[in-house]
């Protein structure tokens with residue numbers, strides 16, 4: 312095994328311990344509760360202001376529709392009273408027709424007012440629910456933020472020691488290779504480095520099983536560390552039997 316390969320494998324072995332602590336912290340109930348609350352609180356203001364805007368639009372439409380309804384009702388009343396003063400059949404028929412039209416319009420306007428009134432009630436409920444949730448999430452945040460700090464603190468020494476050891480090793484490793492490793496580490500890929508047993512003559516990525524071209528295999532044989540085109544894991548070759 313080449314020196315670079317040995318070092319990066321060694322680095323990953325050490326890094327495994329750090330990853331395990333990170334996973335333990337991130338996977339804890341405390342971290343989950345904290346993150347849920349933080350995520351909610353980061354978007355709640357925007358959600359409330361969206362609801363505010365929607366409520367404003369609905370209220371404006373509602374007020375306009377109520378006005379329209381009132382004016383339709385008063386015109387219908389006028390028609391009704393002028394019906395009393397009618398003398399000819401034609402006049403009566405004409406006014407009756409107009410009255411029917413007005414009634415139809417009133418019924419449509421009423422439907423619109425009712426729909427808007429329901430929309431406003433729904434928005435109000437949503438707003439209230441979000442407000443209650445906001446209170447719960449604030450409490451959750453206040454409870455779990457210090458608990459998470461406490462949990463992190465309990466691992467602090469261990470983490471610091473591992474980080475120092477990793478840093479020391481990092482200096483010995485080829486810069487490009489190290490950068491590739493650290494990029495994947497940031498992307499939450501782990502493990503990152505995989506050995507492929509070349510004596511088995513199988514040209515598949517040991518992580519994702521994507522088949523690899525012959526040139527790739529040859530480069531592995533010559534000691535290069537290659538990157539899988541599919542999962543971007545770093546692969547080195549070794550021979551279990553010669």
Ligand SMILES: [Zn+2]
Pocket residue numbers: 516517518519520521539540541542543544
């Ligand atoms: Zn792969």
